[in-house]
Amino acid sequence: MQLLRSAFISLSHNRSLRRFFEHSALGTRLNARFVAGMKPEDALRVAEAVNRQGISVTLDSLGESVTTSTEAHRAADVYHSLLDSIAERGLDANISVKLTQMGLSSGLQNEPGQSAELAESITASLAEHARSSGSFVRIDMEDSRLTQTTLDIVRRVHARAGLRGAVGVVIQAYLYRSQADVEQLLADGIRVRLCKGAYNETPDAAFPRKPEVDANFIRLAKMLIESPIHHALATHDEAIIDKIKVFAAEGAINPGNFEFQMLYGIRRDLQRKLVSEGYKVRVYVPFGTQWYPYFMRRLAERPANVIFMARNFFRS
Numbered sequence: 001m002q003l004l005r006s007a008f009i010s011l012s013h014n015r016s017l018r019r020f021f022e023h024s025a026l027g028t029r030l031n032a033r034f035v036a037g038m039k040p041e042d043a044l045r046v047a048e049a050v051n052r053q054g055i056s057v058t059l060d061s062l063g064e065s066v067t068t069s070t071e072a073h074r075a076a077d078v079y080h081s082l083l084d085s086i087a088e089r090g091l092d093a094n095i096s097v098k099l100t101q102m103g104l105s106s107g108l109q110n111e112p113g114q115s116a117e118l119a120e121s122i123t124a125s126l127a128e129h130a131r132s133s134g135s136f137v138r139i140d141m142e143d144s145r146l147t148q149t150t151l152d153i154v155r156r157v158h159a160r161a162g163l164r165g166a167v168g169v170v171i172q173a174y175l176y177r178s179q180a181d182v183e184q185l186l187a188d189g190i191r192v193r194l195c196k197g198a199y200n201e202t203p204d205a206a207f208p209r210k211p212e213v214d215a216n217f218i219r220l221a222k223m224l225i226e227s228p229i230h231h232a233l234a235t236h237d238e239a240i241i242d243k244i245k246v247f248a249a250e251g252a253i254n255p256g257n258f259e260f261q262m263l264y265g266i267r268r269d270l271q272r273k274l275v276s277e278g279y280k281v282r283v284y285v286p287f288g289t290q291w292y293p294y295f296m297r298r299l300a301e302r303p304a305n306v307i308f309m310a311r312n313f314f315r316s
């Protein structure tokens, strides 16, 4: 299973496959399970429908690892106009942003300092826009080479005048460092989305075994929901969700103090069940033409998805 996971994550970096799938009708048909559509309007329409079910949304304009500042600014413009649309339509939605889409380099390119400056200034302008329109910016977490820089950028933007609470970050339970990071973020009052982690990491950075990742997720989730800040627990793992529900009930933690988050197209039954039980749920809705790496990470999480999609494909 671990081998298949690594294989799909490696394939997520394959440029030829990416070019083929992102430009073929076959690709568009396959991605429909996980991606809301190609255009912002597609995602906004999905957000309205999801909101009607009592579920909040976070919008992700797909794309990562841009190579020029022009591309980074163009990607930021999409998010600025999403924030406008969210406000105009009165949606219960915020945005999720990857810093490598906002100019941060993964260390493979030149001038990492400059790239961090660009990503920070774009993040700050998005956070200002979100604050003035009553929304919020979540910075997604990418691979562990970027963890420290991502946290530093979020911390600095959060500390700017008027931006407290307008930006938050993601912590991955598979990293050994995450407990210390959570402690620091709690001290800073920064909102956290906790997830297990979706990239290929080596055993010197991350727990290699799933039970250890799951145990760390539960440990960190408990720390988060006991704090007065509104945090998010992003998982489709029902056993973990059940444990968190019991912990919250035993500690008299108000279910409104935190939210569960899930990905578009995954465990819709569980999303609806949690809402009916009075929990706050948010769905991560990705859209855009650059969907291939996101899609491959979803296959990596559950290789059985390949069989599921193939069956649906030949049935339709």
Ligand SMILES: Cc1cc2nc3c(=O)[nH]c(=O)nc-3n(C[C@H](O)[C@H](O)[C@H](O)COP(=O)(O)OP(=O)(O)OC[C@H]3O[C@@H](n4cnc5c(N)ncnc54)[C@H](O)[C@@H]3O)c2cc1C
Residues within 6 Å of the ligand: 139, 140, 141, 142, 170, 172, 195, 196, 197, 198, 199, 234, 235, 236, 237, 238, 261, 262, 263, 266, 267, 283, 284, 297, 298, 299, 301, 302, 305
């Ligand atoms: C809202 C949200 C935001 C995220 N943001 C980030 C981020 O910023 N950085 C990052 O590294 N990762 C992110 N992730 C991905 C996350 O790290 C995991 O890779 C992913 O959520 C799968 O882990 P799991 O907690 O659902 O547990 P798992 O143990 O992987 O899965 C538990 C169960 O959930 C269901 N399931 C899980 N994944 C799938 C799938 N792809 N298809 C169908 N069923 C599935 C299955 O029933 C499975 O048995 C995010 C996830 C969510 C939900």
